[in-house]
Structure formats: C-alpha cells, structure tokens
Amino acid sequence: MLNLVDVGPRSLESYRGIAPEGLIEALRAAAAPLQGARVLHVNATPYGGGVSELLRSTVPLLRDLGLVAHWRIISGDEAFFRVTKAMHNGLQGATPDLMPDQQTAWLATAEANARAFEESYDFVFVHDPQPAGLLSLGGAGGARWIWRCHIDTSHPNPSIWSFLRPYLAPYDAAVFTMAEFVPAGFPISRVEIVPPAIDPLSPKNLALPRATARQVLDWIGVRTDRPLITQVSRFDPWKDPLGVIAAYRAARREVPDLQLALVGSMALDDPEGAEIYRQILDETGGDPLVHVFTNLVGVGNIEVNAFQMLSDVVVQKSIREGFGLVVSETLWKGTPVVAGRAGGIPLQMADGVGGVLVDSVDACAEAIVALLRDPERARALGAAGRERVREHFLTPRLVLNDLRLMQALLDKQPIVRPPDWDAHRDPVCGMVLEGAPVVTLVDAGRTWEFCSQRCRAAFADDPELYGRQARLGLAPA
Numbered sequence: 074m075l076n077l078v079d080v081g082p083r084s085l086e087s088y089r090g091i092a093p094e095g096l097i098e099a100l101r102a103a104a105a106p107l108q109g110a111r112v113l114h115v116n117a118t119p120y121g122g123g124v125s126e127l128l129r130s131t132v133p134l135l136r137d138l139g140l141v142a143h144w145r146i147i148s149g150d151e152a153f154f155r156v157t158k159a160m161h162n163g164l165q166g167a168t169p170d171l172m173p174d175q176q177t178a179w180l181a182t183a184e185a186n187a188r189a190f191e192e193s194y195d196f197v198f199v200h201d202p203q204p205a206g207l208l209s210l211g212g213a214g215g216a217r218w219i220w221r222c223h224i225d226t227s228h229p230n231p232s233i234w235s236f237l238r239p240y241l242a243p244y245d246a247a248v249f250t251m252a253e254f255v256p257a258g259f260p261i262s263r264v265e266i267v268p269p270a271i272d273p274l275s276p277k278n279l280a281l282p283r284a285t286a287r288q289v290l291d292w293i294g295v296r297t298d299r300p301l302i303t304q305v306s307r308f309d310p311w312k313d314p315l316g317v318i319a320a321y322r323a324a325r326r327e328v329p330d331l332q333l334a335l336v337g338s339m340a341l342d343d344p345e346g347a348e349i350y351r352q353i354l355d356e357t358g359g360d361p362l363v364h365v366f367t368n369l370v371g372v373g374n375i376e377v378n379a380f381q382m383l384s385d386v387v388v389q390k391s392i393r394e395g396f397g398l399v400v401s402e403t404l405w406k407g408t409p410v411v412a413g414r415a416g417g418i419p420l421q422m423a424d425g426v427g428g429v430l431v432d433s434v435d436a437c438a439e440a441i442v443a444l445l446r447d448p449e450r451a452r453a454l455g456a457a458g459r460e461r462v463r464e465h466f467l468t469p470r471l472v473l474n475d476l477r478l479m480q481a482l483l484d485k486q487p488i489v490r491p492p493d494w495d496a497h498r499d500p501v502c503g504m505v506l507e508g509a510p511v512v513t514l515v516d517a518g519r520t521w522e523f524c525s526q527r528c529r530a531a532f533a534d535d536p537e538l539y540g541r542q543a544r545l546g547l548a549p550a
C-alpha cells in the first residue's frame with residue numbers, strides 16, 4: 074500500500090465571496106456527474122514545495138464535492154531521491170546525464186512502488202517524474218491515468234527525456250502549467266494547460282492581523298521597523314539564492330539598514346537542499362541583517378504568511394521555474410514582487426501587475442531599490458497583483474479544471490475539438506479562464522478571451538496562427 078497523507082476537511086462554501094463569482098456553482102455542476110468517483114493524487118513528498126501545497130487543498134475540496142479522493146506518496150530512500158532530483162534538473166535542461174546505475178536505482182524503486190500500489194481508483198493523477206513509472210510498471214487497473222507535470226520541460230536534457238518518455242506514453246492525458254513546457258515529441262496526445270493555484274483560506278494565505286504578523290516576525294528576530302526583503306523557496310539552484318544575496322548586497326549600498334530574509338524549506342524528495350543551505354550560510358555568515366530560516370527550525374506556514382505580508386518587497390529570483398506559487402501567495406497579500414522572468418512567473422505578473430520582472434542581479438537590485446523608494450507605486454502594484462490572483466489563481470478554479478478533465482476522459486471526448494469546444498480558453502497561453510472578467514478581442518466574427526493584454530496583443534499580431542491552433546485544440550508553439 075502506498076502511504077496515505079492525512080488532510081483536514083474543507084468546505085467549498087467557505088470560498089464564496091473570495092473566489093470569482095459563479096465558480097462555486099460551476100464546480101457543483103461539474104462534480105454532479107462524478108459523484109462517488111474514486112480519485113487518487115500521487116506525489117513524492119507530503120511537505121516542502123508546491124505540489125504538496127496544492128494537494129493539501131484540492132484533495133479535501135474534491136471530497137466536499139462528493140468524490141472519494143485520496144492523496145498518497147511513493148516511498149524511496151535518499152539514493153532514489155538523488156536520482157529523481159538529477160532527473161528533475163535534467164528535465165529543466167541541466168546537462169549531466171543519468172548514469173546506468175542511477176537508472177537502475179530509479180527503476181528498482183519505481184517497481185517496488187508499483188508493487189505496493191494495490192488500491193483501485195477511477196482516476197489517478199501522478200505528479201511530476203518521481204512516481205511516473207507507476208502506470209507502466211504496475212498496470213492501469215481500470216483507471217484513467219493523468220500525468221501532471223509541474224516543471225519547465227520545454228528544453229529537457231535529451232538523454233534524460235528519452236529515458237523517461239516511454240514511462241509516460243501509456244498515460245491517458247497530461248497536464249502542463251504552460252503550453253511552452255510541452256516538450257517536442259511528447260508522447261501523450263491529450264494535453265491540457267492548467268496553471269496551479271493558491272488556497273486563500275490556508276494558514277499560509279489567510280488574512281493575519283498585521284499586529285499578529287509583526288509579533289510573529291519579532292519572535293524570530295526580524296525587525297519590523299526596518300526595511301525588509303524576503304525570498305521564500307526551497308534551497309535549490311534554480312531559485313538562485315546566491316543571486317538574491319548578491320542583489321541584496323547591491324541594494325544595501327543604497328538602503329544601508331535593509332534586511333534580507335531567506336526562508337527555505339527542506340523537502341523529503343530534495344536532497345540538494347542541505348548543500349545549498351550550507352552554501353548560503355557560508356556566503357552570509359555573520360551578517361546580522363541577513364536571516365536564514367528553514368522549516369526544520371519551526372519556520373512554517375504562519376511565519377511564511379507574516380514574511381509575505383510584511384516584507385517591503387518579496388523577491389523570487391528564479392532562473393528556471395514551473396509556476397512559482399510563492400509569487401501568487403505574495404501578491405495575494407498585496408505585497409509587490411521582484412521576480413526572475415522564468416516559467417509561470419510572467420503569467421502571474423502579466424501586463425506589469427504585481428511588481429517587476431528581471432533578468433539579472435543588477436536589474437533585481439535596481440528594482441528592489443526603486444520599489445523601496447516609491448511605496449505608493451509598490452502598493453499599487455501589489456493591489457493589482459492581488460486582483461489578478463483572485464481572477465485566475467485561486468484553488469477552486471484548479472479543482473474545476475481537474476473535474477472537467479476527468480469528465481472529458483470519461484466521455485472519451487475527441488481530441489480534435491469543435492470550434493466552440495472551449496469558449497473560455499486563452500488561445501495564446503492555453504489557460505482555461507473560469508468565471509473571471511477577461512480581456513476580449515473580436516476577430517472574424519468570433520469573440521476571443523485572454524488572461525491578459527499581453528496574450529491579447531500576441532493574438533492580434535497573428536490571429537491566423539492562434540485561431541488555427543485553437544480550432545485544432547493544439548498547444549500554441
């Protein structure tokens with residue numbers, strides 16, 4: 074048996090007034106024909122990182138909607154997770170190939186997990202590459218299988234990609250965060266584009282009274298009467314913590330009492346974390362204005378909430394990124410973000426809302442200083458970011474997308490879709506737009522909807538291309 078992760082109850086009704094209007098009714102309608110369906114989500118870790126964050130919210134909501142939903146994790150030792158982290162890095166484009174002994178180790182653990190998977194479900198969502206072998210090695214068992222990819226696989230290391238690819242081929246569908254992430258020669262014909270979402274009611278995102286948030290930061294030694302910038306992320310090279318430190322040092326030349334907090338979680342499936350943590354301590358050791366915290370010393374959801382709420386600027390200087398939930402989490406608190414132009418981050422901050430996108434350490438430092446010097450602009454960017462998150466990136470929308478995919482798989486909906494198959498899909502980024510006010514454009518008698526002015530402008534540049542792709546149900550190039 075794969076280990077079950079315990080989750081608390083949630084009520085969809087409690088999102089009324091927070092999520093966009095109409096979404097709750099749309100969810101109930103989508104769930105009605107799926108009553109009693111057995112749904113499993115499988116990933117590699119019950120804590121640390123974005124996937125566990127998502128499942129802790131979506132699994133209980135599926136239950137509230139009348140489905141039988143479980144969250145289970147695969148098991149593996151440190152050697153296995155070293156291989157899966159190398160695979161993760163390779164799929165995001167890193168060069169080292171997997172050695173034959175690493176491939177053997179991955180396969181042995183994948184087979185052991187497939188043998189341990191005895192339960193029966195109607196739908197199985199497999200998150201990321203770690204558990205991807207479950208289907209080929211264990212059999213479908215009557216379920217529809219969906220591979221949910223959370224990382225940027227647009228330019229994978231070819232050798233790692235060709236190792237993983239055969240294990241993905243038998244899936245019924247795949248879900249990516251962005252159309253650009255679908256790699257060339259992807260073997261699954263049904264591909265959906267669904268960005269993740271944050272839970273506005275979780276302890277990490279609920280509205281903390283400011284005085285309480287101040288007490289929380291004071292308690293761990295962070296001064297709330299001095300300027301503060303923070304990055305919250307796993308200790309991972311793709312999140313560029315050393316670049317953040319360099320940008321902080323440059324910014325401090327202009328703002329001498331500026332504090333930096335690096336808040337990082339260690340995840341069960343990320344053995345690289347401890348090494349990066351040591352590098353950060355070596356780099357910053359002895360600087361009283363730099364604070365480094367981890368979940369291992371008790372800095373958890375409430376502290377992250379307080380940091381995201383009270384920092385003057387939150388930084389997310391990713392070089393490669395899947396989505397970057399931390400960006401939406403921060404914007405939800407109305408705090409501006411300075412972030413690397415990577416993966417799903419520009420999707421969250423489209424049209425310049427939410428903060429500033431940067432491509433270098435210098436640009437990052439400049440943007441931080443500019444926002445610290447102009448609190449009025451910082452506030453306006455944060456407020457606009459919060460509204461974009463409300464429109465597109467809250468949990469109920471994500472659950473709705475998952476329910477619709479399950480229904481489509483039950484109906485064996487054809488992949489070449491009729492022209493009006495999905496009237497509410499952005500034809501440029503591919504995102505399904507649910508119940509939110511959208512930007513529109515009328516072309517050849519049809520009204521197209523977009524998540525942002527940026528996507529609308531791309532469409533306006535080449536309506537023929539995007540219109541043709543949408544009619545065929547293809548992911549945009």
Ligand code: UDP
Pocket residue numbers: 121122123124126277305306307336337338339366367368372373374377395396397398399400402
């Ligand atoms: N996180 C946390 N504590 C930390 C660092 C990160 O709770 O010290 C959470 C963060 O709030 C977010 C998730 O871990 O919910 C990271 O998700 P994201 O999509 O940003 O990145 P990933 O780790 O999945 O690459």
